[in-house]
Amino acid sequence: MKQIQSFIQKESSAGILLIIITILALFLQNSFLSDFYNGFLHTHVEIRFGDLQIAKPLILWVNDGLMAVFFFLIGLEVKREVLEGQLSSLSQIALPGIAAVGGMIVPALIYLMFNHTNTFSANGWAIPTATDIAFALGILSLLGNRVPVSLKIFLMALAIIDDLGAIIIIAFFYTSELSALSIAVASAALAVLFVMNRMGVARKAAYILVGIVLWVSVLKSGVHATLAGVALAFMIPLTSRDKKGNTFSMAQEMEHDLHYWVAFFILPLFAFVNAGVDLRGISVDEMTGSVPLGIMLGLFIGKQLGVFGFSWIAIKLGLAQLPQASSWMQLYGLSVLAGIGFTMSLFVDSLAFNDTQIYYFADKLAILLGSFLSGVVGYLVLRFAKSHTVS
Numbered sequence: 001m002k003q004i005q006s007f008i009q010k011e012s013s014a015g016i017l018l019i020i021i022t023i024l025a026l027f028l029q030n031s032f033l034s035d036f037y038n039g040f041l042h043t044h045v046e047i048r049f050g051d052l053q054i055a056k057p058l059i060l061w062v063n064d065g066l067m068a069v070f071f072f073l074i075g076l077e078v079k080r081e082v083l084e085g086q087l088s089s090l091s092q093i094a095l096p097g098i099a100a101v102g103g104m105i106v107p108a109l110i111y112l113m114f115n116h117t118n119t120f121s122a123n124g125w126a127i128p129t130a131t132d133i134a135f136a137l138g139i140l141s142l143l144g145n146r147v148p149v150s151l152k153i154f155l156m157a158l159a160i161i162d163d164l165g166a167i168i169i170i171a172f173f174y175t176s177e178l179s180a181l182s183i184a185v186a187s188a189a190l191a192v193l194f195v196m197n198r199m200g201v202a203r204k205a206a207y208i209l210v211g212i213v214l215w216v217s218v219l220k221s222g223v224h225a226t227l228a229g230v231a232l233a234f235m236i237p238l239t240s241r242d243k244k245g246n247t248f249s250m251a252q253e254m255e256h257d258l259h260y261w262v263a264f265f266i267l268p269l270f271a272f273v274n275a276g277v278d279l280r281g282i283s284v285d286e287m288t289g290s291v292p293l294g295i296m297l298g299l300f301i302g303k304q305l306g307v308f309g310f311s312w313i314a315i316k317l318g319l320a321q322l323p324q325a326s327s328w329m330q331l332y333g334l335s336v337l338a339g340i341g342f343t344m345s346l347f348v349d350s351l352a353f354n355d356t357q358i359y360y361f362a363d364k365l366a367i368l369l370g371s372f373l374s375g376v377v378g379y380l381v382l383r384f385a386k387s388h389t390v391s
Helices: 001-029 034-041 058-084 090-115 133-141 150-172 180-198 206-220 226-235 250-274 290-314 328-337 342-352 362-384
Strands: 046-047 052-057
Touching: 001 034, 001 133, 001 250, 034 058, 046 058, 052 058, 052 206, 058 150, 058 180, 058 206, 058 226, 058 250, 058 342, 090 150, 090 290, 133 150, 133 328, 133 342, 133 362, 150 226, 150 328, 150 342, 180 206, 180 226, 180 328, 206 226, 206 250, 206 290, 290 328, 290 342, 290 362, 328 362
Parallel strands: none
Antiparallel strands: 046 052
């Protein structure tokens, strides 16, 4: 229980920091400092080793590079939870698993309802399917013991499964033309990592070095580079032995070491470079377009309908149980909070529309507004909802 409380505290603090960083990015983009801000985003950074060259603007180093570290952490969390945590048994995974599926299907359908006639617009169907756990737990932290721990654990499990769904979506739907040579190198790197795992190699540096080769090859392959982080995480041993024969968990140590870096540096930096929406060029007509409407309604309406609706069906059919010491109204409030897509939705948006500004930032503003509405309404519902005995 102490580990869960510690996790919640860290994620809550990170959520508050994300709010501050987002406001800062919006201020810079919409003030006399906008040229400085945009210049920073597009600072050219290049790394070259002989004929191997990686040259990208800073914003893509964050989105393709640092976010791979974020997905590496997500992969470690998924692996730990599946093998020995909240997702290790059918009874534990039933409710958050079913809720997560609903929370992805319904928002996607609502988005497609507005955009199915335009192929390019329809490519953004996955934008409203994501949940930002840092923001959501940040809102929950403001409610203190009004929300039972069981609901916080439910939200954590829901977000982890949601992230796993995002990984699958990125792999299958947001992959460009593939390079056979790069795929071959990536496959070889994965094979080496697998052998290292089975042979009991217990040196973090060895996994990191091969992981860098894996990331570069995936980056050059046409598959999104963040998936290299997930693949590497699945190859990290959960239990290892050092030279003295002592047992330790390399995966948990890496997860612990990375958590603060991801929560307080990588995600805030990602928010800083992606949330700077230029509000000066957005009109009411643009915000009522099919893409912004699909995103806002997908996040605010679709998420709560999907999460709560699928949860209600699962509980009524006896497939799962209502989280301990919680009420239906609290579960509904949590379902609304799941509509806070923010960082994950911004990330999928950058993949779906190739970082273009074809919608003049209306798509990103829709993510912020949908997430804001979900946060405010979810907080109010949970603030005034009655519960059973709070644990």
